[in-house]
Amino acid sequence: MAKSDLIVGLDVGTTKICTVVGEASESGVDIIGIGTAPSTGLRRGVVVNIEKTVQCIRKSLEEAELMAGCDIRTVYAGIAGSHIQGFNSHGVIGVKGGEVTQRDVDRVIEAARAIAIPMDREVLHTLPQEFIVDDQRGISDPLGMAGVRLEVKVHIVTGAVTSAQNIIRSCKRADLNVSNVVLESLASSKAVLSPEEREIGVALVDIGGGTTDIAVFSKDSIKHTSVLALGGHNLTNDIAYGLRTPMQSAEDIKIKYGCALADLITDEEILEVPSVGGRESRAMSKRVLAEICEPRCEEILALVDQELIKSGFKNMIAAGVVLTGGTCLIDGMQELAEQIFDLPVRIGVPGDGLGGLREEVMSPKYATAVGLLLHGADEEGVRGRVTIEEESSFDKILGRMKKWFTDIA
Template sequence: MAGDIIVGLDIGTTKICAVVGDVRPDGIEIIGMGSHPSEGLRKGVVINIENTVDSIKEAIEEAETMAGCEISSVYIGIAGGHVKGFNSQGVIALKEKEVTQKEIDRVIEAASAVAIPMDREVIHTLVQEYIVDDQGGIIDPLGMSGVRLEARVHIVTGSVTSAQNLIKCANRAGLDVCDIVLQPLASSEAVLSREERTLGTALIDFGGGTTDLAIFSGGTIKHTSVLPLGGDNLTYDIAVGLRASKTDAEKIKIRYGCSLSSLIGPDETIEVPGVAGRKSRTLSRQILGEILEPRVEEIFSLIYGEMVHSGYEGDIRSGVVVTGGSSELPGIVEVAEQVFDTPVRIGYPQGIKGLVEVVNRPMYATAVGLVIYGAKTRKKQKKFRIRDNNIFNRVMARMKKWFKDII
């Protein structure tokens, strides 16, 4: 018996990946996947619409062929240095001395009533907890008695034009967009356990153009941020350090890369192709480690600084989970443990069935997470297209019914 088809589309800096999931009563079965190099983005932001559209079409066609179905709508991940997250809270008096759904909507609206610049838009309003008459830690206050209701929320905003360009690219590829989801939030759906969310975990999505951070504690999200550095910076460093083309540098990184020099044997060598007809060279692999290790340490150190600045560093009791394509680089766990001084593991997609062996890599965590996110929220979503009038007012209304346009 077939279920609902949900498609996650990860529009990344280095690759565009589509994962097709069949949502059944007994879980999510992955039935198709398509991936194509991304040629129209830089640091998570669209810089060439036509190239991005072509890459999306290629990935979707491959996924359709594998899944044996036609894809018409997708859930899209969003990242980039323009994405900002902050916490807010709101409080209301309970007129009927009991919490109703209307009161819940009102208190979330109150918590969301913050000044936002004209060039930014709300992507998510994520409830952290409710407080009824000073009793905190409440996940669902519906039906509780009290005289005052308070909500604490985490609000994620992004650039209007960046979000609009993502929707436009999908639409030009013949796709409707069901929702736009923050990439580390999507990845967390695929790689974090309930215990990790409750005890306290920092999720680091180490991608090609950006490195995203999401801190979870008490079962809810506490902090999000996006660092505009990623695997592309590693590739650039290799190209400069070894005097190689960017294409060759990427191949060298994938084949020989190691982010911890001490893991490299003294006699190991690498082959570096020559540029513009020059002869290829044989170099010690140790040189490659000495190029990559400082950059990886820098990225993790900046993320650690963001953790400290957020004030939630002490809540990370179960450790750090690193996922994303760049997390597959050997030595990542060891370097991360040195920087964060806490247990670190690589995050692989979990909680799925079907073509698990096809998508069981950190680089597919966001796309798989988008499918899981879509399965959880599909009854609340309606498709929208960029040609709709007042698109972002419609996006907000459909993504979060309680949010009203305050601009």
């Protein structure tokens, strides 16, 4: 199969690396390959060991290539971490000729982007929220409209240059080109949110291994993004210390028996807990495990609630909250979230617009990887197929850094 026929999403996560291979079809995207590998080179969404990250990416790729029967060379990679910052901006220009052209749209977005950001940060996304033509608001596409003044409100997402560069560098060392680096919450939203939810107002909360990503949508545009440096790995740590069991055993116990609400467990339910140092396993009540899990889950969700209140958009999310990411598979997470947010909550699962091996990815833990795939499909549908000869994000960032050093010298 030709490389240009494929779209690949690569979720470089704290606890797992996931590759999803898809092929554009008339009905959407057909999933033709999936590969996962445990991640050992990242902490809280940021690469801390490039060599380990490269090895994990290769394992995930090999599995996906074997299933899809193809050779992967170009991917859309996700980025997260507490270094991510999102804010809203505003641009305004005069329209030449009395009719809005594509050049005017490009100019006004560029005007909104013209803000001072620190030298060590890079703009990852500039996302238009609405256009305003001569005080007429709520316009999603102003092309061809008559007017003399064009304004735009945008949401700008920035990240640390080094963090983006390390993800791209890891991919390059795994013999991959990166078409684009995409904010993980933005990718997940494409996989699990419905158009109705985005229109009415919804908060997406993606609870991953090392980070919790938040994105707020209203009137079909993104209003707020943020990343908390807390996730399922913190929960695994708590279980390991609380039950005095190895980290891998704690992870297995969390997946199999974890519960975010102790009230859902009866004292009679028992589980086997492996001990450290070759000691014998112990029998323990599942309620003890739930009492360890509940405070941490409550803390994560309470911090998300504080972030929503602080953003000023909590009263706009009439459709409630959509939880996704592997950690939200824990029993009782949805019920606990409803108590804390005082809003309707559902678990977001990818699946709409997908064909092929659709059943294999219908789990919250695949939301980001599938979202990256869908983001790639949308992007390539607009600008044509990506070829491996195109200038990658790595080269762009490298060029910018070279310019900095030239300016300093």
